[in-house]
Amino acid sequence: MPHWLAAEQRVQLAAAVRAALTGRLVHPVAAIHLEDVLTELHVAAARDAVWPASAARVRMATGWDADVLPVRLSTAELDSVLAVPGLPDALRSVLGEVRA
Amino acid sequence: MDTGFGGSSAGLLQRLRPTRVGVADLRDVAERLLPTVAVPGLRAELVQRSGAGSVLLLEEDERTVRIGLAELADDMTRDGVSPTSTGIATALAAWVVRRPVTDRQASLAGVAVLHWADRRQTAVGWRVVVRRGDLALPWTPSPTAGRAEVASTRSTATDRAHDVPLDLRVEGPVALWSHADVPVLATGALVAPERMIDAVAAAGLAIPDMHVVVTPERPVACAERGVAARLAGETPEASVTLPWQALAAVPWV
Numbered sequence: 001m002p003h004w005l006a007a008e009q010r011v012q013l014a015a016a017v018r019a020a021l022t023g024r025l026v027h028p029v030a031a032i033h034l035e036d037v038l039t040e041l042h043v044a045a046a047r048d049a050v051w052p053a054s055a056a057r058v059r060m061a062t063g064w065d066a067d068v069l070p071v072r073l074s075t076a077e078l079d080s081v082l083a084v085p086g087l088p089d090a091l092r093s094v095l096g097e098v099r100a
Numbered sequence: 101m102d103t104g105f106g107g108s109s110a111g112l113l114q115r116l117r118p119t120r121v122g123v124a125d126l127r128d129v130a131e132r133l134l135p136t137v138a139v140p141g142l143r144a145e146l147v148q149r150s151g152a153g154s155v156l157l158l159e160e161d162e163r164t165v166r167i168g169l170a171e172l173a174d175d176m177t178r179d180g181v182s183p184t185s186t187g188i189a190t191a192l193a194a195w196v197v198r199r200p201v202t203d204r205q206a207s208l209a210g211v212a213v214l215h216w217a218d219r220r221q222t223a224v225g226w227r228v229v230v231r232r233g234d235l236a237l238p239w240t241p242s243p244t245a246g247r248a249e250v251a252s253t254r255s256t257a258t259d260r261a262h263d264v265p266l267d268l269r270v271e272g273p274v275a276l277w278s279h280a281d282v283p284v285l286a287t288g289a290l291v292a293p294e295r296m297i298d299a300v301a302a303a304g305l306a307i308p309d310m311h312v313v314v315t316p317e318r319p320v321a322c323a324e325r326g327v328a329a330r331l332a333g334e335t336p337e338a339s340v341t342l343p344w345q346a347l348a349a350v351p352w353v
Contacts, residue, residue: 042272043331049269049276050318051337072334 002070003095004058010071012088013081013095014041020084033080037073044071105179105191121176121183121191123169127154129188130169137196144196161202162242198237201230203249206239210257211264214287215316217353221338224314225353228257229284236282254352261288262295268303273327275300275307278319286320293344296322312347315339 005013017034020026026034048055048069055070073081073095081087081095127146134144134156143159146169156172158165172195177183181191201210210228215238217225229236241250264285269276277296279285289296290312297310300322311328313321315338321331325343332339342350 039273039327039330042274043327043334046271046274046276046321046323047331047335049271049278050313050315050321050331050339051335054336 002072004064004068005071005094006065007067009091009094010041010044010069012091013071014038016084016087016091017081019086030080030083033074033077034084037077037081040071040073040077044069105176105181105194119177119183121173121181121188123153123173125183125185126169126173126176126188126192129185129192130156133189133192134196137193142199158196158199160199161204162244163200163202165199197232197235201228201237201239203239203242203245203253205230206241207249207253207256210239210253210260211236211285211288212254212257212261212291213284213316214290214314214350215284215353216338217351222340224287224316224340225351226254226258227353228254231282231285234281236284258291261291264288268299270300270303270305273305273307273323274331275303275305275322276319277322283317283319286318287314287316289320290314290347293347297344310344311341312344313339313341 017037021031021034055068058064058070059066059068078095082092087095130146134146137144141160143157145157147155147157147166149155152168154169156165156167156169172192176188176191179191181187206228209230211231212226213229213236214224215227215229217223228239230239231237239253241253245253264279266277266279266286266289269278275296277286277289293310293312297307300307300310307322307324309324310322311325313323313328313332321328322344323331328341332341
């Protein structure tokens with residue numbers, strides 16, 4: 001299931017992940033997953049540029065704003081993100097909800 | 101011939117409960133419109149047949165399109181064209197624009213692009229298209245076109261594709277190529293993938309093992325293999341992913 005994140009949430013997620021990666025407390029395997037999360041944030045934007053119709057249909061049905069994009073994270077990537085200490089609570093809640 | 105009527109169609113409700121496009125109304129519109137759509141070399145006129153309905157005739161170079169007004173009116177009705185004078189005129193103008201591309205036009209103005217090679221949209225192939233306004237119409241060689249003529253047209257169209265101005269956007273590890281007005285022209289860049297690699301590198305992204313993700317009529321995405329797989333693998337949209345070296349082996353269709 002994708003996480004539907006607004007532009008501000010994606011900026012917050014990227015900032016938290018980058019902060020974690022620049023610290024020295026991340027396990028090397030988790031660091032790889034976090035790098036992949038940064039990749040996915042770019043890829044989500046690229047996906048929407050190439051194939052905008054499917055996400056646009058969901059936005060129209062839900063009334064979400066135009067900057068809300070589906071971000072697709074693997075279980076390992078999501079676990080690594082949720083383990084980031086500096087992740088804002090609201091974002092942690094949004095990401096955790098989908099997993100629950 | 102494509103029976104698409106461009107942006108003249110009404111909404112879903114109109115298609116579900118179509119109001120018929122009348123033959124007499126279509127004839128009135130055609131008599132008024134056809135003299136104004138003339139371009140050099142195109143003959144567009146109504147032909148009255150005794151004992152039968154009128155026929156709309158398009159003649160251009162080696163191509164001839166004939167369609168009965170009743171049949172064209174039925175096509176418009178099925179497509180949900182608004183049965184007003186303006187709706188019919190817009191649809192008829194779009195129909196004329198979508199007439200077949202002639203051998204001469206393909207030779208003089210064709211551009212090589214990638215189209216779907218099969219109905220299931222699992223493979224792509226090169227085609228020559230000719231731009232008419234915001235449309236890029238595919239060329240099918242006429243039966244009279246010789247093998248050398250077809251090869252020459254394709255070769256020239258490939259050369260022309262080098263020069264189509266495209267927009268490049270770098271989104272992290274992904275490079276996106278698009279055309280401002282005619283989406284399918286973005287795939288023309290793929291005639292010279294090495295140039296794309298160089299241009300993307302100049303924009304700050306090095307992708308020596310570039311893979312391209314192609315959905316004809318959509319922007320072209322380029323990325324290293326893993327990123328390209330992630331891009332294309334997590335969407336239900338049809339696409340073809342190829343390493344750049346494989347582009348040289350893509351056939352003409």
